[in-house]
Amino acid sequence: MRIGVIGAGAMGSVFGGTLAEAGNDVALIDTRADHVDAINDGGLRLSGVGGDRTIGLRAAIDPEMVGTVDLALITVDSNNTPAAAETAARILGPDNGTALTLQNGIGNVEALVSRLGPERVVAGVTHHSGAILGLGHAAHTHAKRSWIGELDGSRSDRIMTLAHLFEASGHEIEIVDDPMGWIWSKFVLNCAINALCASTGLRAGHAARVPELVLLQEKVTDEALRVVEAKGITLADSEIRRTIRITTFTKYNKPSMLQHVEAGRRTEIDALNGALVREAESLGLAAPYNQAVVAIIKGQEQAALVRAADPPPDFDALEEEATQEAIQQGLLDA
Numbered sequence: 001m002r003i004g005v006i007g008a009g010a011m012g013s014v015f016g017g018t019l020a021e022a023g024n025d026v027a028l029i030d031t032r033a034d035h036v037d038a039i040n041d042g043g044l045r046l047s048g049v050g051g052d053r054t055i056g057l058r059a060a061i062d063p064e065m066v067g068t069v070d071l072a073l074i075t076v077d078s079n080n081t082p083a084a085a086e087t088a089a090r091i092l093g094p095d096n097g098t099a100l101t102l103q104n105g106i107g108n109v110e111a112l113v114s115r116l117g118p119e120r121v122v123a124g125v126t127h128h129s130g131a132i133l134g135l136g137h138a139a140h141t142h143a144k145r146s147w148i149g150e151l152d153g154s155r156s157d158r159i160m161t162l163a164h165l166f167e168a169s170g171h172e173i174e175i176v177d178d179p180m181g182w183i184w185s186k187f188v189l190n191c192a193i194n195a196l197c198a199s200t201g202l203r204a205g206h207a208a209r210v211p212e213l214v215l216l217q218e219k220v221t222d223e224a225l226r227v228v229e230a231k232g233i234t235l236a237d238s239e240i241r242r243t244i245r246i247t248t249f250t251k252y253n254k255p256s257m258l259q260h261v262e263a264g265r266r267t268e269i270d271a272l273n274g275a276l277v278r279e280a281e282s283l284g285l286a287a288p289y290n291q292a293v294v295a296i297i298k299g300q301e302q303a304a305l306v307r308a309a310d311p312p313p314d315f316d317a318l319e320e321e322a323t324q325e326a327i328q329q330g331l332l333d334a
Helices: 010-021 033-042 078-092 108-116 157-167 179-200 211-231 240-250 256-263 273-282 288-308 315-328
Strands: 002-006 025-029 044-048 053-055 058-060 071-074 098-101 121-126 129-134 137-142 145-150 172-175
Touching: 002 010, 002 078, 010 025, 010 044, 010 053, 010 071, 010 129, 010 137, 033 058, 071 078, 078 098, 078 108, 098 108, 098 157, 108 121, 108 179, 121 157, 121 179, 145 157, 145 179, 157 172, 179 211, 179 240, 179 256, 179 273, 179 288, 211 240, 211 273, 211 288, 256 288, 273 288
Parallel strands: 002 025, 002 071, 025 058, 044 137, 071 098, 098 121, 145 172
Antiparallel strands: 044 053, 121 145, 129 137
């Protein structure tokens, strides 16, 4: 099968690399020229689960260099889903092929359906984890199960073929009738854990041993579940509170949001806790704890920009500029 993996970050590298190892024609598509060049020059280095090895496969910035594919696997962060949908439309062709999302957050399926149509989109979630260790080098940190399903709940030939494709690449796959229930289950899990780690710099297991953070996590989860109930969503995980507690207590991998904060990159907060706040507001519900978490992560993103500024900020000049702005806004007398 010809596969285009849109987003060669941690999970794109894990899935793209293992699918290529199984004999599929895989091309990675990414916007980072240095990362793409490293993969084309020396192969994709994949370490962790399965051992340290180098896998030969193509990488490209321009989708036109990939050609037409049968499957577009969407693994970009949620901020880039609209752009990924456009890329998928280009490499799938006008009326054939499938787009499969294994992303975090909500709104990704809807963005893909809006561009490609519901009949060309398959939804899924994964509990695999990974990390980018360097240019052309990813780590597969945990091998877990993934869940995929047709949006209409059917057990189509297509979904069976996709399940076999991933199983033949060494992945444990379960076909589900309600993929949105699985997406929302992971959404609630991520809202409860990812921002907690990203805002503190702690891995989940460390955060689970700080009583104040445990209380904050409970409040964030309470708000999420009130939204789920109000929307009439049936979570695939009927014991999501227990799952959150156990996952937080036992896991010490770095959530992707913490990786993004440490790398100075924009996070997926708007597709996680930010999306929850928007959903709550649309339902007339309050979500102050999630609002606070979003504000902290936004502050972390801004702090990363300040740290990365070259040359460093001239704080005296910034204070003078701010003073003039305050005068213009009537906050200070001229």
